[in-house]
Amino acid sequence: xxxxxxxxxxxxxxxxxxxxxxxxxxxxxTRFPNEPQGNEHWDYGTSLPYMEKLVETWRDDxxxxxxxxxxxxxxxxxASLTDEDxxxxxxxxxxxxxxxxxxxxxxxxxxxxxxFREFLDVVDPLxxxxxxxxxxxxxxxxxxxxxxxxxxxxxxxPIGPAAIADLWHRLMTQVLGYDKYAAQAGDxxxxxxxxxxxxxxxxxxxxxxxxxxxxxxxxxxxxxPVSEEEGRWIKEMxxxxxxxxxxxxxxxxKPMALAFALMDSPAGLAGWLADKYYRLGDTDKTxxxxxxxxxxPFETILTQLSIYWFTGTINSAxxxxxxxxAEGSGALKPGEKVTVxxxxxxxxxxxxxxxxxxxxxxxxxxxxxxxxEKGGHFAAMEExxxxxxxxxxxxxxxx
Numbered sequence: 001x002x003x004x005x006x007x008x009x010x011x012x013x014x015x016x017x018x019x020x021x022x023x024x025x026x027x028x029x030t031r032f033p034n035e036p037q038g039n040e041h042w043d044y045g046t047s048l049p050y051m052e053k054l055v056e057t058w059r060d061d062x063x064x065x066x067x068x069x070x071x072x073x074x075x076x077x078x079a080s081l082t083d084e085d086x087x088x089x090x091x092x093x094x095x096x097x098x099x100x101x102x103x104x105x106x107x108x109x110x111x112x113x114x115x116f117r118e119f120l121d122v123v124d125p126l127x128x129x130x131x132x133x134x135x136x137x138x139x140x141x142x143x144x145x146x147x148x149x150x151x152x153x154x155x156x157x158p159i160g161p162a163a164i165a166d167l168w169h170r171l172m173t174q175v176l177g178y179d180k181y182a183a184q185a186g187d188x189x190x191x192x193x194x195x196x197x198x199x200x201x202x203x204x205x206x207x208x209x210x211x212x213x214x215x216x217x218x219x220x221x222x223x224x225p226v227s228e229e230e231g232r233w234i235k236e237m238x239x240x241x242x243x244x245x246x247x248x249x250x251x252x253x254k255p256m257a258l259a260f261a262l263m264d265s266p267a268g269l270a271g272w273l274a275d276k277y278y279r280l281g282d283t284d285k286t287x288x289x290x291x292x293x294x295x296x297p298f299e300t301i302l303t304q305l306s307i308y309w310f311t312g313t314i315n316s317a318x319x320x321x322x323x324x325x326a327e328g329s330g331a332l333k334p335g336e337k338v339t340v341x342x343x344x345x346x347x348x349x350x351x352x353x354x355x356x357x358x359x360x361x362x363x364x365x366x367x368x369x370x371x372x373e374k375g376g377h378f379a380a381m382e383e384x385x386x387x388x389x390x391x392x393x394x395x396x397x398x399x
Contacts, residue, residue, distance in 0.1 A: 008077035027059035092151035098138035106139040111187020121384035148316030160327030161191035186210035197340040206398040216362035251321035259315035282376030343368035343394035
């Protein structure tokens with residue numbers, strides 16, 4: 001290990017009573033829209049009956065102080081790091097040291113529309129497997145909030161996953177003192193983790209992903225022709241995005257046009273984000289209300305929403321969709337590939353086709369491949385036991 005260079009200050013989440021009261025007042029004044037006939041399965045977007053119940057629960061029953069206590073049950077810190085353009089960033093993170101002397105440092109990175117809370121239920125099982133009747137390895141678990149999300153600072157100039165990856169590397173090496181570490185992620189976190197593996201491969205022991213964001217340079221002579229299976233998958237993915245990319249189109253072009261509504265109305269914020277949980281989660285689409293609540297209990301989703309609301313970070317979170325493409329974070333250069341051993345676990349959703357392994361191997365050094373039987377895009381939050389076991393087993397095989 002190297003010596004700690006950058007200090008990290010202990011941090012505790014504490015929202016004022018006034019902010020909580022203001023939220024309740026705003027929810028009380030919610031003005032609901034009409035709902036077109038035929039929206040029982042959210043074909044037009046977030047369901048009105050679901051939103052009425054969600055807003056009512058957020059206003060009358062949800063206890064932020066209890067949620068706050070649960071968020072604070074693990075040690076948290078904030079560290080100040082300067083990026084290559086000279087901007088300072090305050091990085092918020094959980095840091096739970098694992099059991100024993102041979103722990104593996106592991107950084108877990110969330111995506112959108114999530115927060116660090118997505119990993120809250122897997123921190124303890126990963127750090128202390130013996131408490132859950134599991135064998136090691138045990139991990140020193142680090143869960144940062146993405147820059148511009150939650151309790152990390154809002155950047156003056158939006159930054160993309162590659163720039164965040166450099167900050168994560170410095171967090172692990174200069175703040176926490178690790179020479180080598182492992183990484184896990186999905187969604188935007190998978191972009192960050194993939195860039196970590198490309199830019200700092202000498203420090204990455206292995207990575208585990210639940211999304212494969214890197215696109216190979218297909219015209220490079222080292223790439224084989226697209227197979228029939230890959231061709232079908234590409235077409236199915238394009239068809240899916242034609243139906244579902246509305247949110248991405250707005251956030252990647254004119255996020256400020258949306259920001260005023262989401263910052264001013266908690267119901268607006270909830271309606272915008274809830275649709276993505278419904279679409280991307282492994283929810284029962286035949287019983288839409290019950291299926292959504294069963295997969296994402298109100299306490300869980302309202303904690304996520306409340307973090308965005310109290311920190312005022314929804315716009316800075318959304319702008320990652322503009323900063324990421326501007327940075328070219330998903331595109332590989334000709335001949336470029338992740339060489340770090342990579343485990344991939346695909347969690348099923350009825351809205352997305354299964355990725356061909358041959359496609360993944362164009363961009364990653366695939367060392368382990370799993371298609372999970374349940375769970376969706378927010379795997380650590382939807383199926384924490386399954387997720388923690390899979391991550392532990394993956395790194396046990398690769399390290």
